[in-house]
Amino acid sequence: MTTYRMALWILTIVASWCVAPCVRADFQSLGVKFYVLKSQKPGTVPLRRLLLSSGMHCYTTDDREVERLTAREGARDEGLLGYVYSEAIPGTVRLYRLRLGAEKADIRHFYTAFEPEKRDVIRRRDLPVRLHGMTCYVYPHDFSVEPDNTDIVAVHGLYNPNNNEFFYTSSTDERDALLAKAQRQREEAERLRQQQRDELAARFMKLRGVAPFAAGLREEAVLVGNIEWTVLRVQRLGNTLKNENEFIGDAVAGGEFISVEFRVENKGKSPETLLAPRLFDADGREFARSTEADWHVPAQSRLLLETLNPNVPVTREVIYDIPAGAVGLGLLAEDSEFLNSSEGAIDLGL
Numbered sequence: 001m002t003t004y005r006m007a008l009w010i011l012t013i014v015a016s017w018c019v020a021p022c023v024r025a026d027f028q029s030l031g032v033k034f035y036v037l038k039s040q041k042p043g044t045v046p047l048r049r050l051l052l053s054s055g056m057h058c059y060t061t062d063d064r065e066v067e068r069l070t071a072r073e074g075a076r077d078e079g080l081l082g083y084v085y086s087e088a089i090p091g092t093v094r095l096y097r098l099r100l101g102a103e104k105a106d107i108r109h110f111y112t113a114f115e116p117e118k119r120d121v122i123r124r125r126d127l128p129v130r131l132h133g134m135t136c137y138v139y140p141h142d143f144s145v146e147p148d149n150t151d152i153v154a155v156h157g158l159y160n161p162n163n164n165e166f167f168y169t170s171s172t173d174e175r176d177a178l179l180a181k182a183q184r185q186r187e188e189a190e191r192l193r194q195q196q197r198d199e200l201a202a203r204f205m206k207l208r209g210v211a212p213f214a215a216g217l218r219e220e221a222v223l224v225g226n227i228e229w230t231v232l233r234v235q236r237l238g239n240t241l242k243n244e245n246e247f248i249g250d251a252v253a254g255g256e257f258i259s260v261e262f263r264v265e266n267k268g269k270s271p272e273t274l275l276a277p278r279l280f281d282a283d284g285r286e287f288a289r290s291t292e293a294d295w296h297v298p299a300q301s302r303l304l305l306e307t308l309n310p311n312v313p314v315t316r317e318v319i320y321d322i323p324a325g326a327v328g329l330g331l332l333a334e335d336s337e338f339l340n341s342s343e344g345a346i347d348l349g350l
Contacts, residue, residue, distance in 0.1 A: 030157030035139035036082030225335025226268030282328025293319035
């Protein structure tokens with residue numbers, strides 16, 4: 001990946017803020033970000049790494065900041081990243097610290113010695129970004145280190161999409177250990193997802209007597225025939241839907257209302273007809289949409305009968321009235337071929 005393409009990929013990262021309630025260290029490598037010195041030389045200062053009470057990391061050359069964060073805010077000093085120059089010398093570039101986000105709980109720091117990357121991150125309009133302290137100088141990411149020079153070491157960047165943290169280390173052992181752990185976690189997560197798909201397929205078999213054309217999970221794109229389905233959101237709505245429109249009364253469920261929002265796209269070459277999909281549960285029962293609840297769905301999201309043109313994705317919401325306490329819920333996703341229809345299943349996580 002070229003330097004600039006890497007920078008563009010990082011720009012997509014800094015725009016996606018979604019702090020997970022339980023953070024998994026699912027690190028991804030960002031490659032070498034800059035170079036530092038392993039031992040102190042005249043004109044250099046230590047660049048320290050601190051683990052903050054929030055679980056994020058901070059990197060600083062300021063002893064007063066280290067004292068404030070450790071003594072007053074419960075941060076833990078994790079030692080040196082290396083030594084950096086306090087003033088520019090030939091061959092070095094400035095290391096920038098950018099603060100991303102506005103709310104204290106959501107603030108992340110991003111470090112770069114690549115001027116185009118810094119400039120493009122600052123220009124973003126989808127989240128607040130500003131330069132935030134620390135002036136020091138490092139060797140750039142594309143610095144050519146002589147083979148016999150063991151005193152200049154690379155600082156590797158890692159990114160954790162589960163809490164949007166940018167993490168930096170000058171230890172290849174630490175980098176490799178974190179990436180290996182992340183790979184194990186991804187493999188375990190995929191094993192659990194596959195287990196869910198297998199259980200879903202078994203429920204479908206109980207219902208239909210045949211295997212589903214495709215089986216997937218919420219937020220996964222599932223292609224059934226020519227129609228790609230992605231369940232975006234599932235909500236339990238209780239047994240009453242209030243309506244302030246005097247001409248439309250409240251909707252009262254016989255059991256409880258479940259709302260399913262999904263995106264569909266016709267991947268074929270000709271128009272397809274879309275009907276509201278049905279749900280099924282672990283007991284093999286099927287549930288059609290609640291016609292009484294249709295008018296409680298915003299008009300732009302309502303699905304009754306619709307023609308899908310090729311490659312024009314739409315997002316729709318359907319509300320169902322199902323028995324209270326029903327579990328093992330899945331969505332029956334179909335294409336629209338009349339004589340040779342395909343049918344898949346998507347687990348709703350309920």
